[in-house]
Amino acid sequence: MMGKLKLGVFELTDCGGCALNVLFLYEKFFDLLEFYEIGEFHMASNLHEKDHYDVALVTGTVSTHRDLKVLREARNRSNYLIALGTCATHGNVQGSIEMPIREKLKAVYGDEGNPMRAIDSKPVVEHVAVDLAIPGCPYNKEELYQALMDMAKGIDPVRPDYPVCVECKLNEYECVLVKKGLPCLGPITLGGCNAICIKSGLGCIGCRGPLPGEVNPASEYEILKSKGYDDEYIVRKFKTFARWEP
Amino acid sequence: MIIELREFTRVEGNGKAEIVIENGEVKDVRLKIVEGPRFFELLTLGRHYYDVPDLEARICAICYLAHSVASVMGIERAFGVEVPGEIQLLRELGLIGELLESHALHLYLLVAPDVFRYPDAIRMATKHGELVKEGIALKAFGNRLRELIGGREIHGINVKPGGFGRYPTTEELERIERESEVLLRFAKRTVRLFASLEPYGERAGHFLATDGYLWGERLIAEGKEPFHYTERIEEHSLVYSFAKQSRYNGEPFLVGALARLLLKGEQLTPEAKRLFEEHREKLETGYVSYNNLAQAIELVYALERAGEIAKTLLDKGISSENVSVEPKEGEGIGYVEAPRGVLVHHYRIDSSGKIAYSNIITPTAMNHAMIEKSLLREAKVLYGNVDEMEMVQRLEETVRAFDPCISCSVHIVKL
Numbered sequence A: 001m002m003g004k005l006k007l008g009v010f011e012l013t014d015c016g017g018c019a020l021n022v023l024f025l026y027e028k029f030f031d032l033l034e035f036y037e038i039g040e041f042h043m044a045s046n047l048h049e050k051d052h053y054d055v056a057l058v059t060g061t062v063s064t065h066r067d068l069k070v071l072r073e074a075r076n077r078s079n080y081l082i083a084l085g086t087c088a089t090h091g092n093v094q095g096s097i098e099m100p101i102r103e104k105l106k107a108v109y110g111d112e113g114n115p116m117r118a119i120d121s122k123p124v125v126e127h128v129a130v131d132l133a134i135p136g137c138p139y140n141k142e143e144l145y146q147a148l149m150d151m152a153k154g155i156d157p158v159r160p161d162y163p164v165c166v167e168c169k170l171n172e173y174e175c176v177l178v179k180k181g182l183p184c185l186g187p188i189t190l191g192g193c194n195a196i197c198i199k200s201g202l203g204c205i206g207c208r209g210p211l212p213g214e215v216n217p218a219s220e221y222e223i224l225k226s227k228g229y230d231d232e233y234i235v236r237k238f239k240t241f242a243r244w245e246p
Numbered sequence B: 001m002i003i004e005l006r007e008f009t010r011v012e013g014n015g016k017a018e019i020v021i022e023n024g025e026v027k028d029v030r031l032k033i034v035e036g037p038r039f040f041e042l043l044t045l046g047r048h049y050y051d052v053p054d055l056e057a058r059i060c061a062i063c064y065l066a067h068s069v070a071s072v073m074g075i076e077r078a079f080g081v082e083v084p085g086e087i088q089l090l091r092e093l094g095l096i097g098e099l100l101e102s103h104a105l106h107l108y109l110l111v112a113p114d115v116f117r118y119p120d121a122i123r124m125a126t127k128h129g130e131l132v133k134e135g136i137a138l139k140a141f142g143n144r145l146r147e148l149i150g151g152r153e154i155h156g157i158n159v160k161p162g163g164f165g166r167y168p169t170t171e172e173l174e175r176i177e178r179e180s181e182v183l184l185r186f187a188k189r190t191v192r193l194f195a196s197l198e199p200y201g202e203r204a205g206h207f208l209a210t211d212g213y214l215w216g217e218r219l220i221a222e223g224k225e226p227f228h229y230t231e232r233i234e235e236h237s238l239v240y241s242f243a244k245q246s247r248y249n250g251e252p253f254l255v256g257a258l259a260r261l262l263l264k265g266e267q268l269t270p271e272a273k274r275l276f277e278e279h280r281e282k283l284e285t286g287y288v289s290y291n292n293l294a295q296a297i298e299l300v301y302a303l304e305r306a307g308e309i310a311k312t313l314l315d316k317g318i319s320s321e322n323v324s325v326e327p328k329e330g331e332g333i334g335y336v337e338a339p340r341g342v343l344v345h346h347y348r349i350d351s352s353g354k355i356a357y358s359n360i361i362t363p364t365a366m367n368h369a370m371i372e373k374s375l376l377r378e379a380k381v382l383y384g385n386v387d388e389m390e391m392v393q394r395l396e397e398t399v400r401a402f403d404p405c406i407s408c409s410v411h412i413v414k415l
Helices: A017-023 A027-032 A065-076 A086-090 A101-109 A141-152 A164-170 A176-180 A217-226 A231-242 B040-044 B049-057 B064-079 B085-115 B121-150 B170-195 B257-267 B270-284 B288-316 B363-382 B388-401
Strands: A005-011 A036-041 A053-059 A061-064 A078-084 A118-123 A132-134 B002-004 B015-022 B025-033 B233-238 B241-248 B330-338 B341-349 B355-361
Touching (some): A005 A017, A005 A141, A017 A053, A017 A141, A027 A141, A036 A053, A053 A065, A053 A086, A053 A141, A061 A065, A078 A086, A078 A141, A086 A118, A086 A132, A086 A231, A132 A141, B015 B388, B049 B064, B049 B341, B049 B355, B064 B121, B064 B330, B064 B341, B085 B121, B085 B288, B085 B330, B121 B170, B170 B270, B170 B288, B241 B363, B257 B270, B257 B288, B257 B341, B270 B288, B341 B363, B363 B388
Parallel strands (some): A005 A053, A053 A078, A078 A132
Antiparallel strands (some): A061 A118, B002 B015, B233 B241
16 A cells, blocks of 8 residues: 555634544544544644645635745645635635724724734635635535545545535425525535534525535525515625625 | 744644743743634624524634523523523533533543643554543534534534524433443543642632533622622733733633632532542642643533433423524623633624624633733743753643633624
8 A cells, every 4th residue: 555645734713613523533533544644733733744745624714924824835835735614615704794804903902903913814715726625614524534535545526516405305304494484595505514404493504605606696585585584684694604795 | 032932732723822031031921822813793793693693603613502502691681581491401411512522622632642742642542542532432422412402513503592493302312311321431530540640830819600500690709709790800902912811800810620610519410529529629729730630520520410411301301392582672691611611792682683782701811811820830930940842842731721712712802
């Protein structure tokens, strides 16, 4: 067998969940270690190899100059970079506050001003080219596992290309949008989460971002309006995770 | 001269520290939270209350449920809604899952490598595989509870004002009762391990907690007279950190497992209480490193309590009924014990159900000043006596004892 692939995990500004989710693979994490050697993963290890990586996982948004530096290094030092989680792929909730950064800082830290340099939160994909984007808040860890296993075997990972509704139907869940009138973004959101929120009888909040290609937000907009939701509510809902323009 | 420690590893989020040396002596320490600011309260302003707990969950992955529950409680109090015992027990079960998941992550995967001198749990597993596996089993069980109550391991949306989207089934509760019993011996072993270690860091002078074990109506400190956070806690911005600092009556203070045991030890379950009494003398010295031992005792508490809750619910049967929630103008504060300590969600809501004011104070922001105090003491002890590598390692251990949650800490604001 060939030598192990070298893996680095890089965390920018986020909730820590996407890095943590790698550890939540439990025994499968040890299966991954049959094929990968971890050189850097600051949440889990104090190793800092500053090495070249076959695969880099980058989580979070770019919100500071420190983040930008870490991201550029990760890109320069790796062959295959995966933007992992909705912060990295779409900017997520922290990227949804539409206010100039200086005003945001003033609102939070007061008038004395905070000399630390912050920049407007943007997803990783807006700063560097990525080889694979796995969205989700958090992403489905099975999807990451499969992608890493595929790469270890030289196979290009398969990307889901269907909406959440497909998985909802396959699980035979009741349609919460039609039957209960709950705000559900399932019809226009990229599947791959196994319709986890609808499993709880609640609406999809759109955390995996828009289905690429053919998607019809205008029709979703009309449906939500017909269920009694006002324009402001719908627009906010659309913009929260992935900056959808209705 | 300033010695800059590189970013901490084996902690959640991005932070580092600077040690200021003048005339060959340690003069000051600054804990620098370099994680970018996340502006969560701005995110909630003007939003409909129904969506807010799901968004607040995104503040942190390790303690998302504490954020959801604190948010839901703040909203319910603003509307004057009271939920029945069944819903409260289920929320408690979720928070217990979070305590297990978070403490197990911290003790077995982040701290244990220090005890056995490995860079991480992965390398430690070659010699101490059993310990790592036991930690993972506890963590996985905690996460299953979070998934059951919260709807997902991370960032679930099942906890709602007035109840839940989905309620657990009888079979699911039976499994919890069984498994919590089986895992108990792992936790007891870990209590012995952490009780055997020498203390380090500073001794905390003030402790703070909620008045109930995992949540409360108010906060308590020494003396135990309940108060609202606005009466005794002050927050201020720092020029070198994206996290603010809190002080209790102007002094640094400690929240978290150690504070809970010292202030609420009498509320523990039988075996946890016995272990607390056994180690009480040590814990009462107040060394912040005993937070690790306190967390290990809380693992025992959490497993016993999970079994008790499952049994109570199975005996009574679950009605799975939500309480109806009607928005009205009001103000409410949710006080929850996140695994790392007191978490405050404070809202004012307008008559249409939209958030008009929001304030969140997280445990790590509360501990911030205490972490600095502890680092300062440790740096004074170590500087000049050990080489820089050793000093950096030991200072990191001091920070790690607080189990800081940096992602949580970077968005503190009053609006």
